[in-house]
Amino acid sequence: MSERMIIDALPARNNILLGIVATNTGNAVVDAMIRGAFRACLEELDDAPKVEVQEWRRASDPPPTHNETWNDGNETYSGETSMKVWAHCADGTQHEAHYEIHDGTGQWFVEGQDDRFDEHGNVTHWMYYPAAPKD
Known part of the structure; x- marks a missing residue:
């Protein structure tokens, strides 16, 4: 065959x-x-080539974070943040998001918004984005 x-x-x-x-x-x-x-x-x-299966992970087990510094034009910030991931919220919506730790407390953030998922409910699950195509 x-x-x-x-x-x-x-x-x-x-x-x-x-x-x-x-x-x-x-x-x-x-x-x-x-x-x-x-x-x-x-x-x-x-x-044989391995196929990575994307799977949802619980929000209570957030992605790893790294120290990052950024500037919003007015002020410089520094903190622990994760890479961008895909998040599923309690209301059934999905968004690009990241996880941040400030003063020992972790929070999820919608990319490009400051609402911390308030309008969508808590993040329930997340997953990594798949790897980029090789060709």
Whole structure:
């Protein structure tokens, strides 16, 4: 078969490992050939491209932050902030957002707005943006 498929390879990998351990035809040469074929399959699986599945994370487990300094034209600020992420709010809306920590307290912010999600309710979940295309 020449088709390529995206699958969860973990169950297949586990079955191949079981096959390596359980192979016992009574012929040492045949067993070695079968185990070699299984090992080659494992190498193919291990070297195959990985697909990162985007998934929602709880807002109570915010993204990592880093120290950042910015200027709004009038004043310079410094604080702990996260990279931009995609956030899901209690009212069902979704927005680009980031997480900030000030004086030990963390807050979610809608990009380009100062409303801290007041009009949308609390952030319930967030996810990273996918990586940019390679071509």
